Amino acid sequence: MSVGSKTIRFTLNGEAVGAEVPPHWNLVELLQNRFGLYGARESCGQGLCGCCTALVDGRAVSGCLYLAALADGTRVETVEQPAAGGGLDAVQKAFIECGAFQCGFCTPGFVLMSRKLLDENPDPTEDDIRHYLSGNLCRCATYPEIIEAVKLAARLRKKRDATADKRR
Amino acid sequence: MKAKTAQTGTVGQAIPRTEGSAKVTGRAEYVHNLQLPGMLYGKIHRSTIAHGRIRRVDTTAAQALEGVHRVVTGEDIRAAVSDPHYGPAFHDQPILAFEKVRYAGEPVAVVLATDPHVAEEAAARIVVEYEELPAVFDEVEAMTSKAVVHEVLKPAGTFPDLKHLQGRRNTNVALDYRLRRGDVEAAFKKADHVFEHTFRTQQVLHVPLEPFVTVVEPGESGVTIHTSSQSPSFVRIEIARLLGWPENRIRVKVPYLGGGFGAKLYIKLEALVTVLALITRRPVKIALTMEEQFYTITKHAATLRIKSGVTKDGRITARACEVWWNGGAYADIGPRVTQKSGFTAPGPYDIEHVHIDSYALYTNLPPAGALRGFGIPQLVWAYEGHTDMIARALKMDPVEFRRRNLLVNGRPQATGTVMKDAAIDTVLERAAARMEWGKPCDPGTGTIRRGRGIAIGFKASISPTTSVAIVNLYADGSCALYCGTVDMGQGSDTAMAQIVSEILGVPIGSVTVVHPDTDVTPYDMATLGSRSTYHMGHAVRLAAEDARDKLMALTREVGLSAETAPIRDVFRKKYGMQAGNIVGTGTFIPTYTPTDHDTGQSANVTPFWMIGATGAEVEVDTETGQVRVTRLVNVADAGTPINPRIVETQLSGAAIMQLGFTLSEKMEFSAGQCTNASLAAYRIPGMLDIPPGIENEAVESAERGGPFGAKGVGETGTFGVSPAIASAIEDAVGVRLMSLPITPEAVFRALRAKQGNPLKDN
């Protein structure tokens, strides 16, 4: 069952990388087995829970439903990607500040999705947040805290942008 | 960080969780992340029938597949382990089925391969021939069914109240728990009114997002088991028993858990993976899929019949409860659910005459165990529905009716144990106040009708159980806490570190919590039943106090001033350099009086009580039966919280989980086969399902027996949710639902039946 492995090249968290992948591997297997990255993790296996979220060419995808071979030539980002300037980004800080996680298994997915939401919509309403994050499940049901964290992250990002503008 | 510790004031503060950074960067450690050199992956072949004899297991095609290392069957396990049955209450569950299968989904064989895809493909090629046997699925039918799940009962011996079942044959009753207090029959005769209702709850699933996973490394003299377990000490002791080894040859390590909720208790994959590692002499990993979780452990479906005698002025004088718990094919901790929950079946009410029969039943369904409440949510569903229905029949306000009957401190509960530090009345009043119960509620208009409901439940803690902790103070004043409590998301690492920080007077950042590793961390019964804050919290407090006392003694010994000398100076003076340790230990076991077998009476049945009330406001669409919960108010007696924010998150999380069990979640079966074993078909609540208004409150309270006045809270938020919603629906549209879940169709059918125009299926 090892036929047809293929060498792919892509950018992983800002670094050019290559890997040999069997055709039936998904993106989660690629990240875990070839790069030791476990932040994207398979849970429901059906693209419903968001635990396996990764960004491919800037778009959030379910890693469990994404063939690894199709990552060839793309730009892949995971939750392990350090924030610009190192340390934690606004979303991560807000999640800690608001206690927006419990067991933490779904947290990387929520962090990445929240980041994308704020990239697309810097000032989301609560309804926007609920809809955008409706495809991520948290069995500990830390939903109210996550909503608060996204709101806080939006404020933190604005403050950061305002500071950056002033410096310019 | 002076030798004489000043209180840091850490306890009682809503400090952020200590593991936050690891979790938001995806770097937190889970067993899931573990891959070892030379590791084999196991994939399980499962029974396709609910009950039958295994005629033949044909592994030829599986074994022939390129890349397969080995196929292991139940007979292979038996050759390696003389009696391969495990379980906390009964030694009834085989590591792999042999001779018989007792539920659809039961593990029958395992394929091992270095490539998990190969193992999966090969497992699908195993062919098993069965001789089907009659099966039983319903818990009430199981009482008298000719289909018997186990030939003979084999109690584990750990629980004295199961000993009388040893060797019993031709029965599916795994425990017949009874409580007798006063004379209910006479009281029913005297009562002005007698009410009787039967309620049902459905089988549901924990759904931790990290499915069960175990990795076992065989070593020269023993094994190391890395497992997603809530009970590392139990795993060690039970594996030692199965193998006939001393405990010291088995090392169990547990990092963070991606959720547990009672699923990851006792033995799940650990026995199987250990034996596979011993047979192959290779590290072995089995990581279940989400689907396989549906075949592993579930929550009991139950039928509950409850009957009350009531005076015309609204005093409950007598209550009889009969509860049938559907335990599935293996007892797991079901008998504990039957007993521990059984004795609170009459609810938090002061009732003179009580009669309880609670039965644990075997059926041919996936096994049921503990799920966030140990049976309490099922009981509250029944007794609070019943209570509301009585209040309505008596035309009394449901809160007022409860007030008249509430169990207060100083009065005996049904077991005879006198209530203490149980803020039942405060919890009810705070919930009513937040709901503005005294003011009328907007009934809605047109096709949208509004209503509200309130419900209250209580729970005893599991008893008597032991926790041991060690605090290791380093020479620079930082320290480690060796603690067997598993942080599965409830925030125990943070709370325990707060206790150490408070007592030693060191900053929280100077306290490392060492995760369960049975070679390092001392014994703890398990992380379950909201016991850790109280039991382990006490042990941690004692260990920290022991370390503090030893530090004081050392300070005196070296002639320094405890008032001014930093901790590091004390060590330097003693050892001439930064060296040495101070080790403090703490062991805690609360007092307990066993219940009498015939009457269920005990003077001291629990170290503490948990109390939870929920108020719900709903909108019901009268044209479709859809229910929207618009507000959920969760009030609890959690003692004095160590960390108020974590307590609030626990309450809210538990209530939302129970919201799923109330409105949507249900395992569906066809001939014993679960037909919705995926998150696409078994829906858990998401962001769009949670009420716009969720409020949580831990009332002012103190548990005098608890560390810093604290007690457990992990389950409390679940208690009142289901009956509060059912009562709110009745308030809105006048129909009472008696079975969970309350689906839109169930509400619609009830509405049509009420209109005298029942929905016809054709």
Added chain:
Amino acid sequence: MIPFELVEPRTLREAASLLASGDPAVRPLAGGTAVMLMMKMGVLRPARLVSLRAVERRCSEIREADGELRLGAMVTLSALERSPIVKNLAPVIVRASRTLSNVRVRNVATVGGHLAHADPHMDLPPVLIALGASVTTVDPEGGRTIPLETLYAGYLETALRSNELIAEVSVPVQGVRRAAYLKCTTRSADDWPALGVAVVLDTEGDAVREARIVVSAATDTPTRLSAAEEALRGARADEKILRRAGEAAAAAANVVGDEHGSAAYKRELLRVYLARAVKQALASKG
């Protein structure tokens, strides 16, 4: 999952010729979400997957031509959701997209894959059928145009041949027509629907001139409800007419029961949701 060959042709025509006719082990792969799910469940065991990812760029274009909205088969659902052209020409599609599956699925799932999968729980087929859309296909010899209404042959079955691929969807612009899509989920908000109803109305004053109504999810295929359309034709959609349309729909539709609800219940839902969808369409600006 078992290994397979993954090929990435550069044109749709080449892709079609790679799909050797009649071999169920050779399948096209667009966004891949449904294909991956079927492979994981073991119901699809392909020997070869023909990825459409690298086909002509125009297959990923959204444009206006000949008074129609043209959607390339490889347009992702999120591109659809964000497209100003779609918002302008057929706003009902944008509204329906917001609750379609989830963001990650919409980011990769394609219009062509969504339509060709023929799962009756999908949201766009009823909307596009109600708008009067058709699909243009490509096969090794040429291609054809199929009204979307006739594409569906049964549960997960279409009229497409195994070497025939959807190239483009043509949607008559919504224009002054008023439209709504409502779906009803019975277990969680994000569940597959128990019922979907799409309504597109030509109106004159407050009367309905022509109605196109399509039910999905409760039936094996998305189905036009002509009897209900007839009941609305030329009428003012008051409660009486809506009730009549609902009755006609419930009587005519071949509603099937499943884990989302019994057939009897879903028929009741159909009555209610049909009326609500008509009202919402009439209340909408487009």
